[in-house]
Amino acid sequence: MAICAVYTATTPIHTTKPNFGFHQKHQLILYTSKERSRRWGRLSSNSTSSEISCSAETKTVVIGLAADSGCGKSTFMRRLTSVFGGAAEPPKGGNPDSNTLISDTTTVICLDDYHSLDRTGRKEKGVTALDPRANDFDLMYEQVKAIKDGVAVEKPIYNHVTGLLDPPELIKPPKILVIEGLHPMFDSRVRDLLDFSIYLDISNEVKFAWKIQRDMAERGHSLESIKASIEARKPDFDAYIDPQKQYADAVIEVLPTQLIPDDNEGKVLRVKLVMKEGVKYFSPVYLFDEGSTISWIPCGRKLTCSYPGIKFAYGPDAYFGNEVSVLEMDGQFDRLDELIYVESHLSNISTKFYGEVTQQMLKHADFPGSNNGTGLFQTIVGLKIRDLYEQIIAEKAAAPVEAAKV
Amino acid sequence: MASISSSVSRISYSPFPSSLHRSRSREHTPPHVASFRKRSFGAITAVAASGRRYKGTVAREEKLAEMIAQKVAEAMQVCEGDEGKDSAACHVAWDEVEELSRAKALLHRRVASGHDPLEGFCKENPLSDECQLCDDD
Numbered sequence: 001m002a003i004c005a006v007y008t009a010t011t012p013i014h015t016t017k018p019n020f021g022f023h024q025k026h027q028l029i030l031y032t033s034k035e036r037s038r039r040w041g042r043l044s045s046n047s048t049s050s051e052i053s054c055s056a057e058t059k060t061v062v063i064g065l066a067a068d069s070g071c072g073k074s075t076f077m078r079r080l081t082s083v084f085g086g087a088a089e090p091p092k093g094g095n096p097d098s099n100t101l102i103s104d105t106t107t108v109i110c111l112d113d114y115h116s117l118d119r120t121g122r123k124e125k126g127v128t129a130l131d132p133r134a135n136d137f138d139l140m141y142e143q144v145k146a147i148k149d150g151v152a153v154e155k156p157i158y159n160h161v162t163g164l165l166d167p168p169e170l171i172k173p174p175k176i177l178v179i180e181g182l183h184p185m186f187d188s189r190v191r192d193l194l195d196f197s198i199y200l201d202i203s204n205e206v207k208f209a210w211k212i213q214r215d216m217a218e219r220g221h222s223l224e225s226i227k228a229s230i231e232a233r234k235p236d237f238d239a240y241i242d243p244q245k246q247y248a249d250a251v252i253e254v255l256p257t258q259l260i261p262d263d264n265e266g267k268v269l270r271v272k273l274v275m276k277e278g279v280k281y282f283s284p285v286y287l288f289d290e291g292s293t294i295s296w297i298p299c300g301r302k303l304t305c306s307y308p309g310i311k312f313a314y315g316p317d318a319y320f321g322n323e324v325s326v327l328e329m330d331g332q333f334d335r336l337d338e339l340i341y342v343e344s345h346l347s348n349i350s351t352k353f354y355g356e357v358t359q360q361m362l363k364h365a366d367f368p369g370s371n372n373g374t375g376l377f378q379t380i381v382g383l384k385i386r387d388l389y390e391q392i393i394a395e396k397a398a399a400p401v402e403a404a405k406v
Numbered sequence: 407m408a409s410i411s412s413s414v415s416r417i418s419y420s421p422f423p424s425s426l427h428r429s430r431s432r433e434h435t436p437p438h439v440a441s442f443r444k445r446s447f448g449a450i451t452a453v454a455a456s457g458r459r460y461k462g463t464v465a466r467e468e469k470l471a472e473m474i475a476q477k478v479a480e481a482m483q484v485c486e487g488d489e490g491k492d493s494a495a496c497h498v499a500w501d502e503v504e505e506l507s508r509a510k511a512l513l514h515r516r517v518a519s520g521h522d523p524l525e526g527f528c529k530e531n532p533l534s535d536e537c538q539l540c541d542d543d
Contacts, residue, residue: 215507
């Protein structure tokens with residue numbers, strides 16, 4: 001149902017609904033004030049302003065991302081929010097240890113905020129953060145549902161520095177809500193709220209290589225301690241986190257490269273994008289001929305690549321009993337023309353213009369994974385999510401809108 | 407950072423210690439800081455440009471580093487022997503190490519990219535003890 005109203009005032013105007021520049025259908029704002037609307041769209045103007053507002057009721061689209069990389073690592077999140085436009089940042093003026101990221105269109109919340117036990121509590125009970133017993137799934141379900149229905153919530157904050165649960169922060173319903181953490185698909189009620197879900201599956205060898213890069217410079221750490229840490233967390237990880245893979249609409253698997261024999265640096269990666277078939281609003285990416293099996297090395301006469309080169313594979317498969325399509329990239333991009341060449345041969349990537357994937361990758365050339373499949377597939381998944389979002393919105397905006405004139 | 411609007415310029419700042427002005431070294435300005443420097447003034451730009459950090463942030467990074475070293479030692483101890491290795495206490499101990507390692511890496515990354523978590527707080531309370539600037543060794 002569309003609601004239209006005209007506001008004309010010489011006193012400050014406050015809109016109650018968040019006002020985003022991105023794809024806001026049926027909303028027309030005219031104002032003469034020089035003051036730009038602030039992030040949450042409240043027009044504070046002291047000059048004459050008129051607002052014509054006709055908004056179709058839009059529900060929040062919810063995306064789940066399962067990853068054992070901690071919140072705020074967010075290379076994925078930064079790419080995703082960049083696809084929608086804008087940069088996601090921690091909420092200003094709140095708790096400096098907040099895990100939440102907010103951009104104009106997207107809010108990313110960290111599921112660690114739903115820990116029912118703080119660090120001391122977990123130690124006493126003998127449970128790791130991976131254990132469902134350390135998490136309040138009832139609250140998680142309640143709040144995600146509320147946000148999806150357009151109701152703001154006071155979400156707790158789990159402070160990773162102190163290990164304590166801090167006073168809550170207000171989360172207003174955004175256009176897109178991303179819930180990121182260890183258990184987005186663990187609870188079936190929460191799973192049903194997700195419009196799309198992604199699982200980031202890092203293989204043990206790559207995990208080890210990355211943790212070495214991250215922790216070796218630390219005073220307390222050594223190769224043994226890093227190895228022991230991964231091994232000690234493995235039983236809980238395998239029992240509680242890994243099984244969520246089967247529910248994901250897309251899985252990004254990161255494996256060591258097959259192009260360099262015995263490589264253990266973890267710098268060159270083989271990345272697989274496993275896409276579930278038959279998901280509403282989601283059409284899997286493919287190479288050349290949908291549903292066939294392809295093996296493709298783009299380097300040759302038309303494209304020169306440096307060592308170790310690039311290799312692609314595509315084909316149908318079965319994944320935990322689901323029909324999937326798998327697109328795989330092994331190797332690294334060295335130059336811009338390699339990237340654009342590859343992009344021009346991929347189909348169903350939901351770009352709005354030729355070269356959009358390349359442009360997004362270049363925009364964030366400093367992000368980790370920008371020269372390999374992780375960056376490429378994260379960017380593509382971001383575009384697919386944008387496409388999914390637009391399809392959902394288009395479906396909802398069925399009612400005709402009456403606009404009032406000033 | 408880009409969302410700091412021109413209204414920031416209207417906030418009146420209390421006088422800063424003179425060391426703050428000395429610290430604005432242009433040659434270290436990363437590009438993304440230089441672009442919004444035209445619009446916003448004060449401690450934030452100076453900190454990001456000079457590579458110095460707030461005292462509060464330095465203290466936190468130190469504390470995390472200390473805790474990591476301590477928890478690693480604890481975990482090594484708890485996990486001794488075959489029995490120790492499979493115990494719940496061992497798993498929890500290493501999970502704590504992982505949590506702290508992550509928190510430190512994230513803090514480091516945020517500071518390096520110019521998003522010091524104390525930025526917001528220090529904008530409102532520039533004279534607070536935590537908001538004094540430290541030289542990076």
